[in-house]
């Protein structure tokens with residue numbers, strides 16, 4: 579669909595943290611990029627400017643992944659931006675990254691907290707992807723973002739990690755059913771990364787950082803630039819035979 583034009587990636591939650599690094603690394607690999615933000619428009623604008631300064635086109639759209647009733651109008655917005663700004667009809671890569679966490683003991687987690695996690699981490703990768711299929715080019719790539727917490731346990735993350743387990747299962751089914759369009763689907767599971775995520779617990783607690791570092795073979799926690807390049811690789815043709823895989827990017831934790 580895009581002919582000789584640049585490939586285009588859509589990264590949800592690209593205004594900061596891991597999504598920002600993914601967007602920048604995709605731009606370095608030659609992608610034009612659409613990012614979404616939830617509330618931090620200024621941060622998103624700065625990412626767009628940074629991508630433009632690297633010679634690639636970029637655009638930011640507002641999206642609340644917790645509200646699936648908005649997905650149809652979001653897809654229409656994507657289609658319209660593709661036409662007006664990118665001169666294209668489709669995207670080549672989708673990264674389902676946006677999200678917040680809940681940190682609460684299993685015994686205290688409420689149905690409301692659980693439902694919020696379902697909407698953000700399961701319903702969105704499921705139905706946003708389903709709706710966006712009309713603008714994803716055949717031969718494209720989808721990357722879902724899970725967490726190391728889906729493989730190992732760490733106190734306080736039962737609801738959040740349950741959702742990430744679901745995303746890993748979903749990835750296999752998406753890969754199976756989208757294979758006929760040659761769309762690859764993989765899942766990246768980051769370890770603990772220093773971002774704003776979860777009230778910036780990893781970044782702000784020296785004690786937690788020390789514990790996590792001691793559990794990790796490479797002896798530290800992660801930073802966003804540990805993740806973006808792996809996602810960009812999975813969106814690119816260099817990974818054209820990598821499909822339905824879970825890649826943990828965590829420095830070797832709980833090996």
Ligand SMILES: NC(=O)c1ccc[n+]([C@@H]2O[C@H](COP(=O)([O-])OP(=O)(O)OC[C@H]3O[C@@H](n4cnc5c(N)ncnc54)[C@H](OP(=O)(O)O)[C@@H]3O)[C@@H](O)[C@H]2O)c1
Pocket residue numbers: 590591592593594595596597614615616617618619621641642643644674675676677678679698723724725726767768769770771772773774775776780
């Ligand atoms: N950091 C970690 O240790 C870690 C580890 C494993 C997996 N992950 C996963 O990695 C992904 C990104 O996390 P992060 O660490 O980069 O978090 P972050 O720094 O807090 O950034 C979160 C991003 O998601 C967006 N967002 C939040 N709620 C949203 C909503 N309801 N609708 C749409 N967008 C929303 C934010 O937009 P605004 O800027 O507009 O608020 C922001 O762009 C998440 O799926 C998370 O579960 C993180």
